[in-house]
Amino acid sequence: MGADLAVPVFEPWTDPQAKPLIQFQNVTKRFGDFTAIDDLTIDIFECEFFALLGPSGCGKTTMMRMLAGFEAPTEGKIFLAGQDIAPVPPNQRAVNMMFQSYALFPHLSIWENIAFGLKREGMPRAEIAARVEEMLRLTRLEKFARRKPHQISGGQRQRVALARSLAKAPKLLLLDEPLGALDRKLREETQFELMDIQEKTGTTFVIVTHDQEEAMTVASRVAVMDNGKVIQVATPADIYEAPNSSYVADFIGDVNLIQGQATATGEDTYALHWREGAAPLTIKSPNAISDGQTAHLAIRPEKVTISADKPEGADNVVQGKVLDIAYLGNLSTYHVELPTGDVIKAQTANTRRISRRAYTWEDTVWLSWTATGGVLLAD
């Protein structure tokens, strides 16, 4: 994904020698009785595109506002390039923020909006002009420099907000739901534009979003948050393929969760006893689970194969009846009810026309998946 695929591989978080740009050390933030951030420790590295992902109210915006300096941690410390930023007021931090509402100054033109931060620095006039032009070019806004914010479209406003926050060349750019106000198509285009600009400027981006697709698309690493805690920090691929908890597995994408008692049957191999009388499921999973512990098998619908005849040699096979079919155009999701009453979702690509679909409602089908198809998550 994006920067990940670049050679050499950009993975400073695996390098013990790398110094993080931002360090949260046991940060807690309380508003009265409400704990917004709960004992949070996290490192963010230079040039990362770091996404904070979670439902509303999970504390992701509070984290961002602490970085910008609009909130102070109740406990713990935040370091920016090794320096404790608690005493630094927001107007003196080498951090800029792109607001969810964009917060463009309505009484100033686009040009003046972008120049606003530069003027506060006392930069000479000619340099300001050059820098603003550069920003306008970067965000393809040259034609709109003289207009007021209400005279341009939503997508253009978003780019002005980006240009304005990048103009001061901050070490760190914070983006609060930067694409939330755009419609779907424009959002997808803009995601790639953001990644492009991030790469060109080499700025560290921290983005807050509740949209998992957006986080997966743009970020080098994603932190999934819930109730003021970080549940998992990993690359998008790891978050999806190897979630560390059923919360993460459930939050990102679609997943089948099957509960049972695990027993180890070999190195990394477990048998999950999930229903009385049903054959145990075979799972190969890196997470260590002690014998007899209750655990969840998390398996993505696209990793479950559906077939009319019993497949030979599959690690796990169950039989059921098609309960529902969700037709999504390119894909179809089959909801299959097992004799036990459980419903398992299986997804297949629609490589054939719909009229030639192999299964329909009430058909008896076989579902199968490999031992490595899912992960086993301790409760």
Next chain:
Amino acid sequence: MRRFVLIAVPYVWLLALFLVPFVIVLKISLSDAAIARPPYVPQFDWVEGIWAFLSQLDFENFTWLIEDDLYWKAYLSSLQIALTSTLLTLIVGYPIAYGMARAPQEWRPTLMMLVILPFWTSFLIRVYAWKGILSNEGFLNQFLMWTGLVSEPLQILNTTTAVYIGIVYTYLPFMILPIYAALERMDDSLIEAAEDLGCSRMSAFWLVTIPLSKGGIIAGCFLVFIPAMGEFVIPSLLGGSDTLMIGKVLWEEFFSNRDWPVASAVAVILLLILVVPIVLFQRNQQKEQEGDA
């Protein structure tokens, strides 16, 4: 530090010019008429403390207010005049507000401005305008005699009727605006839904429109009632010698009789009477705001 200055400046101003004067009124209302005769210098001897203040408390002025029936008659009559004219203003104002809210969208700003415009023009002038209309040889009597409804001029000016007209006229915008605001927010389809569910036009009005504009009606009534209660200009220009209103009594007590302790006592009681409606009004406004949020 900056925050401190920001708070302190308006705070101190209001303390010095709003709260302290009010405490003085309270103190004088409780002091003796003899020492309070002008030139009067209130003694702020805080050293003597509250005890001295309390021991000097003198309710004589209040007793006086109760014993002399002029005062409680004036309170009662102010209350009655304020209530009646609030009701009249509501009856006159509601149809106007309703008509405005029903008017085509593009007329509404103009109608709004027409309601607000009189509010910006001098209150005194608007009351004065009625003097020429209501007098014995005024336009209203000329008109009535011309139509043959009356054979000789009616005495309207210098009566309580003229005071009602004056209050309704000057406070009408205060009634119209909140009701209009409530009605304008209302969704037209609610009436259609009510009719669809079997209401007649009339019952839809009573069952849907009126309850939904309740907040506006209450706000409008308080906005008329509260100032009407302490009104001075209208009764003194349009009312007669028999029109008793407490604002006028206070004025005369102060300027004509120069009895400051009694004037202060009158003011304190007037305020006590107004505390209830003011608190109720504040509640209503808060409820409305929460309803919007």
Next chain:
Amino acid sequence: MKRLSAFNVVSLTLGFAFLYIPMLILILFSFNESKLVTVWSGFSTKWYGELMQNEAMLQAAWVTIKVAVISSSIATVLGTMAAYVMVRSGRFLGRTLFSGMIYAPLVMPEVITGLSLLLLFIGIGLDRGVLTIVLAHTTFSMCYVSVVVSSRLATFDMSLEEAARDLGCSQAQAFRLVTLPIIAPAVVSGWLLAFTLSLDDLVIASFTTGPAATTLPIKIFSAVRLGVSPEINALSTIMIGIVTVGVISASLVSKRALVKQRREEQEAVRAT
């Protein structure tokens, strides 16, 4: 759009007739030849001429304008500060008292406000005159200003100020460069409101003035108490005229700005 029903047409016509006919009669008779203001005897502007000769009246007008300009300007500064405190300062010691003191003068009967201020001025031995009227007017009109400004500040997008801070502004700079220009219309209308309240005030001015400073409303009041005079009609006409021109032009200007902004916004949407 639906047509107005007959009932609505009638109620609007009668309502606005009630609001405007008294003033129209007043204006009409300021151009009457005769001294009687109820009998029309021919067009004349002589009462305006006499008004211009009336030194006392002109003097009072000058005092009134002076008081109104000074008091509304101070009230605007104090009221804006108070509004900012109310909306932004969160909790502080005596906040309830503070907000009480902001709202109370709005509903306080003028006779009480006037009386209490007079007793204060006498108590501290301040000579009554222009200064005392200015102090009194500033006190009650700052509350109106603060209500107007705080209702604007309440809907003000906080992130604009945060953005300014983020881009390097101190708190004061953020207010001066971002907040103030955006809330300026509310501050201006607060000033206008304070100005007209001061121009209009009879009761508080009567209590707090001294022999040296007579304002126009005091002058008018003492004249009209005795009866109706065409000269007062002429004066009223001038005052109504000024206010009408002011209010109408202000609303036209703001309406045009709004229409322009709407059109530009629509164009911006179409351009995408």
